[in-house]
Amino acid sequence: MAALNIQAVAKRFGETDVLKRIDLDIRDGEFISLVGPSGCGKSTLLRIVAGLEQQTEGHILLDGRKVDAMRPRDRDLAMVFQSYALYPHLTVAENIAVPLTMRRMSTLQRSLIGKIVPSASERRREIAGEVAKVCDALSINALKDRKPAALSGGQRQRVALARAMVRKPSGFLMDEPLSNLDAKMRVQARSEIAALHRQLDSTFIYVTHDQAEAMTMSDRIAVMIGGELLQVDTPDQIYQMPQDLRVAEFIGSPKINVAAVTLREAGLLSLTARGTTNAIHAAFRPEAARLTAESEGIFCGIVHHVENLGSDLFVQVKAEGIVDMVVVRTDPAGQRPALRDRVGVTIDETRLHVFRADNRRMPGTFRLERRR
Amino acid sequence: MMSVSRKTTAALTRSAMRHILLMTIAAFALLPFAVMVSTSLKPADEIFSDSVRWWPHKLAFVENYNQALSTAPLALYLLNGVIVTLAIFFLQVLVSLPAAYALAKLRFIGRRIAFCFVLFCLLIPYHAIAVPLFIMLYFVDLLDSYSALVLPFTISVFGIFLMRQFFMGVPDDLVDAARMDGLSELSIVWRVMLPAAIPALTAFGVFSIVAHWNDYFWPLIAVSSDGYFTPPLGVMAFRNAEAGTNFGPLMAAATIIVAPLIALFLLAQRRFIEGIAFTGIK
Numbered sequence: 001m002a003a004l005n006i007q008a009v010a011k012r013f014g015e016t017d018v019l020k021r022i023d024l025d026i027r028d029g030e031f032i033s034l035v036g037p038s039g040c041g042k043s044t045l046l047r048i049v050a051g052l053e054q055q056t057e058g059h060i061l062l063d064g065r066k067v068d069a070m071r072p073r074d075r076d077l078a079m080v081f082q083s084y085a086l087y088p089h090l091t092v093a094e095n096i097a098v099p100l101t102m103r104r105m106s107t108l109q110r111s112l113i114g115k116i117v118p119s120a121s122e123r124r125r126e127i128a129g130e131v132a133k134v135c136d137a138l139s140i141n142a143l144k145d146r147k148p149a150a151l152s153g154g155q156r157q158r159v160a161l162a163r164a165m166v167r168k169p170s171g172f173l174m175d176e177p178l179s180n181l182d183a184k185m186r187v188q189a190r191s192e193i194a195a196l197h198r199q200l201d202s203t204f205i206y207v208t209h210d211q212a213e214a215m216t217m218s219d220r221i222a223v224m225i226g227g228e229l230l231q232v233d234t235p236d237q238i239y240q241m242p243q244d245l246r247v248a249e250f251i252g253s254p255k256i257n258v259a260a261v262t263l264r265e266a267g268l269l270s271l272t273a274r275g276t277t278n279a280i281h282a283a284f285r286p287e288a289a290r291l292t293a294e295s296e297g298i299f300c301g302i303v304h305h306v307e308n309l310g311s312d313l314f315v316q317v318k319a320e321g322i323v324d325m326v327v328v329r330t331d332p333a334g335q336r337p338a339l340r341d342r343v344g345v346t347i348d349e350t351r352l353h354v355f356r357a358d359n360r361r362m363p364g365t366f367r368l369e370r371r372r
Numbered sequence: 373m374m375s376v377s378r379k380t381t382a383a384l385t386r387s388a389m390r391h392i393l394l395m396t397i398a399a400f401a402l403l404p405f406a407v408m409v410s411t412s413l414k415p416a417d418e419i420f421s422d423s424v425r426w427w428p429h430k431l432a433f434v435e436n437y438n439q440a441l442s443t444a445p446l447a448l449y450l451l452n453g454v455i456v457t458l459a460i461f462f463l464q465v466l467v468s469l470p471a472a473y474a475l476a477k478l479r480f481i482g483r484r485i486a487f488c489f490v491l492f493c494l495l496i497p498y499h500a501i502a503v504p505l506f507i508m509l510y511f512v513d514l515l516d517s518y519s520a521l522v523l524p525f526t527i528s529v530f531g532i533f534l535m536r537q538f539f540m541g542v543p544d545d546l547v548d549a550a551r552m553d554g555l556s557e558l559s560i561v562w563r564v565m566l567p568a569a570i571p572a573l574t575a576f577g578v579f580s581i582v583a584h585w586n587d588y589f590w591p592l593i594a595v596s597s598d599g600y601f602t603p604p605l606g607v608m609a610f611r612n613a614e615a616g617t618n619f620g621p622l623m624a625a626a627t628i629i630v631a632p633l634i635a636l637f638l639l640a641q642r643r644f645i646e647g648i649a650f651t652g653i654k
Contacts, residue, residue, distance in 0.1 A: 052548050073554035085549035089567035102554035163553070 002063045002076070002170035002203055003028040004049065009058030011044055018044050020227045021058065028063075031197045031204040032232075033214035036224035037250065042207045043175055045224070049205065050173050051075050062170070073102075078164035082176040084156045086148040092159050093131055093144040099167045100127045134162045154185045161196070171203035178213060190216055211251045215239070223247045239285075245355040248283050254314055258283045259323040261354070261368075269354065270369040271299060271322045280362065281355045286314060286329040288351035291337060297344020299371040301326065303337045317345055322371065405630075412436055412623035419619050432620055440610075440624035448599070449606030450629070456521045456602055457584045461577055463526035468576075469569075472535035473561045477547050487536070493529040499589060506593055520594040521602065525584060531576050538572040539565060578640050582633055603629040 004026040011019040019041045026032050034042040047053040049060055051072035060067050067075050078099070086095050101110060104127065109120040135141045138158045148156055157177060164172055177193075178186045194217045197204050208214055214221045215235045222232040223244075230244040242248035248256045260279040261269040269282055294300050301319030313332040316325050326345060330336075337343055347368060354362040406426070411419055415432035418425070440446060474480070475487050505524050509515050514523070542565065550560045566573070588604040595601065598609075607629060610622035 047548075050548075050552060052551060072548075072551045077552070079549070079552045081545040081549055083543055083545045085543065085545040087546070087550075087564060087567075089570075098550075098555075099553040102559075 004171065004203060004205070005059075005061035005064075006045070006049070007059045007061065009045070009048060009055045009060065011041070011048065011053070012056045018227055019048075019055070022224075022229050024222060024229060024232060026203060026205065029201050029203055031194070031206065031217060031219045033206045033208060033218040033221045034224055035208055035211055035214040035221055035250070038209055040224045041227040042209075042224045046079075046173050046175055046205060046207045050077055050079050052079075076169050077171045077173055078167065078169040079173040079175065080157075080160050080164050080177045082179055084148075084160040084177075084180075086156060086159055086163070088148055091145050091147055092140065092151070093128070093135070095148065095159060096131045096134060096162045096166050097127050099163060100130060103167065130166060131162075134166045137165070138162050153181050154189065157181060157189060161193075165196075165200070169202070171205065172200075174204065174206045176208055177206075179208070179210070186213075193217060212253065215251070221251075223250060225250065240351075241361075242283075242353060243361045245281055245283065245359040248353055248355070252285060254286055254327045256283045256285050256353075257289065257323065257326045259326075264369065267364060267366045268369055269366050271371055279357060282366070282368070283353045283355065284347050284351060286327040288348045289326065289328040290346050290348070291315060291317075291328055291330055292344040292346050294342050294344045296346065298346050298368050300342060300344050303339055303341045303343060306337065306339065308332060315343075317343060319345070408623050408626055411619055412440075412627045414620060416618070416620055436620040436624040437628070439618070439621040440628060443621060444606050444609040444625070445598075446603075446606060446625055446628060449601050449603045450632070452518075452601060453585055453603040453629075454632075455518065457581045459518070459522045460525045460584050461580050463522065464528040464531050464576075464580055465573065467527050468531035468535050469566060470558065470561050471532045472539050473557075473565055475532070475536045476539035476542075477544070478557075490529050490532050490536070494533060498524075502590065502593060509594065516595050516597055516600065518600065521591055521600065524590065524594075528576075528580065531580070534576050535569060535572060538569055542568055574640050578637060581636065585633055 006022055006024040006026075008021045008023055009019060010017070010021050022045060024032075034045060036042050044053060048055045051067070051070060051074075055068070062075060062077075087098065090098070105120065105123055109117050109123065131144075132141070135144060138161060140155065140158050140162060143151060143155055143159070148159070151159065157180070160177065174193075178189050181189060190213060193204075193206075197217075206214070206217065215238075218235060220232060220234055221238050223230045223238065223246075225246050231238060231242065231247045233241070233243075238247065238251055242251065242256075245258070249258065259282050260272050261282045262272050263280055264270055269280075271282075272279070291297075299319050299322050301317040301322075303315060304318040304325065305316040307314040307316070310332065313330045313336065315328045315330055315337055317328060318325055328345060349365070349367055352366055352368070354364070354366050356362050410426050410428075413431060413433050413436065414428040415430055415435070418428050418430070418432075475483060475490070506515070509520050509523070514520050546564060546568075547560060550564045555563060585602075586604060587602070591600075591602045591605050595605075598605075601609075607622065607625050610625060611617050
């Protein structure tokens with residue numbers, strides 16, 4: 001088991017900064033997700049941790065030891081790839097055995113004449129036993145003699161996991177391991193990976209662009225955008241206390257509502273049209289807003305669209321001159337607004353987030369001025 | 373109903389026409405081989421008769437083939453051919469696979485230039501460098517040996533180019549996974565890339581083996597003692613017979629020499645079609 005420290009790691013490809021001095025401490029046994037839009041540098045960071053890529057600056061520490069000059073195989077980390085990267089010419093059992101044979105058997109024992117080298121067959125039996133154990137744990141015993149080409153996406157993903165697990169590494173690196181699965185499989189695999197983490201009690205670093213995966217599985221989430229680490233926090237904190245407007249906008253579905261505001265006096269905000277640069281922004285989640293009668297809302301608008309998810313009803317309200325679109329969550333059992341109704345919207349001010357022009361959170365409590 | 377049957381008839385006619393055309397072309401290509409096999413079965417007096425006849429009046433199979441195998445040490449020449457072509461192919465694979473891997477998957481300064489050199493070398497016909505090669509082998513005193521037949525062909529730029537193009541299509545993740553699993557760069561070449569490249573390697577193998585089995589030019593220059601003769605040189609033994617060319621046994625010898633190539637091609641053909649698709653990793 002390993003704790004991992006990423007110290008001021010930067011990566012440049014020519015002129016472009018892919019990573020801008022990332023600092024991140026990961027505790028032993030923690031499940032941490034690196035989440036961000038594609039191209040934010042999260043995969044590059046993972047590959048630097050793995051040793052597959054060299055950082056331009058900074059250090060990687062595993063259990064307090066600097067591993068910058070260490071080859072991937074010596075870092076004792078296992079990686080699961082998005083494409084699974086199974087060896088197409090080997091069977092499932094042989095695929096899973098590779099990390100063990102490469103570490104435990106000498107070149108001579110692995111070679112063609114390996115069968116007659118003393119202790120090779122004993123070693124082989126021992127490895128086969130461990131492979132069988134992992135196959136049991138992931139219930140892929142029936143697939144052991146198949147080639148990867150004969151497996152479904154979900155099965156390949158399990159084999160890739162098994163290959164990573166088999167040598168009991170001190171940490172797992174996962175690069176979007178679920179993104180090649182269909183939506184249903186993904187939800188199932190999500191809980192399986194979370195269960196695996198609890199059972200193995202080992203450090204997981206999980207890269208994804210899907211905020212739902214990050215929210216559901218992680219102990220902590222690290223949100224990366226544009227090569228910067230914007231916030232590292234528990235899923236609850238990330239969702240309820242975003243420290244940066246971009247974090248607020250990235251996490252949560254449907255997206256958080258954002259409106260430009262001007263600060264009038266101590267804590268009093270008034271909504272203005274978005275688009276003005278250097279503006280302060282107020283943001284609130286769809287569940288922090290409520291539909292009211294036209295006269296009681298903080299502002300009014302016209303119902304533009306209603307999305308019914310069965311459990312929730314998301315009402316899109318167009319409020320002219322204030323925000324292009326506000327999404328409000330309501331209970332489908334309650335009264336449903338009709339299209340083109342004029343409605344009022346009130347906002348729970350304790351759940352209002354305010355961000356400065358540089359996107360950082362502005363501390364304090366705020367009230368919204370009613371707009372007539 | 374009428375229109376359906378008419379349509380199928382039309383399709384059948386068109387397909388028949390296509391096949392007739394293709395068979396005509398194939399027949400022309402195969403004609404010299406047919407003449408070769410036919411001649412190898414004829415006694416001397418029938419070969420020069422003025423009427424075309426595929427099957428001889430008097431079958432001279434035993435005589436011709438017997439003479440072919442006894443006049444010259446044909447078995448030795450065939451063995452030489454096997455030794456030389458296999459040695460060449462083995463060494464070509466040994467050199468071109470790591471080179472192709474480096475060009476396709478490793479990042480190093482000068483990679484593009486190195487690849488440009490490979491492309492440039494593809495343009496050089498080997499006849500053009502035959503004389504310098506000969507002189508170099510003379511200086512290291514290797515002329516008239518197996519080494520003289522094998523060494524000049526161990527670095528195949530065509531092989532490097534072909535395998536590099538194939539390796540470009542192998543996903544980077546597979547290489548990275550191998551690195552994480554603890555394989556060294558060289559083990560990646562032999563344990564991951566080689567098995568993945570079997571179809572391309574088969575194609576290259578057929579090119580290489582056919583080219584060097586049939587090569588007449590270089591062995592003629594490089595070796596002089598007939599203990600090192602390759603099959604094409606061996607066939608010439610029949611031409612130089614003092615009593616004029618003896619075509620029956622000559623053709624019999626030629627047939628014996630191409631037979632292994634045809635067998636090899638038929639075996640490899642199935643491999644070509646099979647191929648190992650990358651379905652397992654995408």
